[in-house]
Amino acid sequence: AVVSTQSKQWYQRRVRAEPLISPKDIDKLDAEVDVSTKLKYVYDAITLTRHSLEGKVPLIGFSGAPWTLMGYMIEGGGSKTMSKTKKWLYTCPEESHRLLKIITRVVSDYLIQQAIAGAQMLQVFESSAEYLGPELFEEFCISYLQEIALSVRKGLAERQVPDVPMIVFAKGAYHSIAKISYTGYDVVGLDWTVDPNIARDFCHIAVQGNLDPCALYAPKEELTEKVAEMVRQFGVRNYIANLGHGIYPDMDPESVKTFVDTVHRVSEEIMNKGDPFNQLYT
Numbered sequence: 428a429v430v431s432t433q434s435k436q437w438y439q440r441r442v443r444a445e446p447l448i449s450p451k452d453i454d455k456l457d458a459e460v461d462v463s464t465k466l467k468y469v470y471d472a473i474t475l476t477r478h479s480l481e482g483k484v485p486l487i488g489f490s491g492a493p494w495t496l497m498g499y500m501i502e503g504g505g506s507k508t509m510s511k512t513k514k515w516l517y518t519c520p521e522e523s524h525r526l527l528k529i530i531t532r533v534v535s536d537y538l539i540q541q542a543i544a545g546a547q548m549l550q551v552f553e554s555s556a557e558y559l560g561p562e563l564f565e566e567f568c569i570s571y572l573q574e575i576a577l578s579v580r581k582g583l584a585e586r587q588v589p590d591v592p593m594i595v596f597a598k599g600a601y602h603s604i605a606k607i608s609y610t611g612y613d614v615v616g617l618d619w620t621v622d623p624n625i626a627r628d629f630c631h632i633a634v635q636g637n638l639d640p641c642a643l644y645a646p647k648e649e650l651t652e653k654v655a656e657m658v659r660q661f662g663v664r665n666y667i668a669n670l671g672h673g674i675y676p677d678m679d680p681e682s683v684k685t686f687v688d689t690v691h692r693v694s695e696e697i698m699n700k701g702d703p704f705n706q707l708y709t
Contacts, residue, residue, distance in 0.1 A: 446503035450522035458529045462536045470544035477545030488546030490537050492553035493530040493571040509558040516567055531571045535578035542583055542591050550594040551575055557599020564603055569610060576611030594635060605629040619671030623660035637671035643682040650682060654689040663694045
């Protein structure tokens with residue numbers, strides 16, 4: 428958490444000071460940056476954290492995905508419309524692809540180094556996918572998500588580092604769940620707007636999600652029922668119970684405990700029924 432907070436603060440200072448105004452600004456980027464040395468402090472923190480955990484829980488590494496990072500680089504921060512970035516897609520698609528290719532290489536290298544440092548699972552967040560319809564998502568997102576998965580696995584194999592499971596989370600890309608499930612990842616993360624039955628029908632690999640994060644504000648009884656219903660709808664086979672997006676700073680830790688306890692209880696109830704197809708994803 429410390430690493431991600433520090434990285435975010437540093438990144439926001441840089442992009443807000445020097446956003447990309449036009450495609451010409453791409454030339455100002457260090458496209459061949461060596462992230463193994465530039466971000467060494469991140470990997471050192473991952474290794475330290477891995478040792479400190481002593482195997483009690485797995486350590487998950489992560490990165491933003493190309494389209495989402497492109498948005499921060501052009502908008503200069505968060506945006507409610509991503510209009511400046513989407514303008515690039517329509518007015519200068521070739522240059523947009525050039526930038527996305529640069530980001531894809533850097534993200535791939537970044538994730539490889541995280542796995543080398545000790546991350547046991549990697550998650551790629553395309554959090555701004557919701558701003559793109561099916562056509563733009565197809566053209567400017569999905570191929571780069573696939574390239575990251577392929578590059579990371581290849582890079583780890585070349586370095587004789589054991590492969591690690593990978594999760595892809597494209598918030599709002601409900602229209603492309605089936606295609607996303609064929610991009611080379613092990614798990615597809617789902618936001619809270621996705622119907623579990625639809626996800627199961629169109630996704631052929633494991634899924635993760637997808638309780639509305641704000642449900643953690645609900646009274647304990649209501650929260651318990653919502654979590655239980657979520658698990659019952661997804662089942663326990665090839666499923667990782669989680670929220671449908673990030674947790675908010677003001678949420679009560681007791682609500683998180685209720686979430687976890689309910690997932691465990693309901694999962695055990697389902698498995699104890701003896702259905703041979705209800706097996707936890709490992």
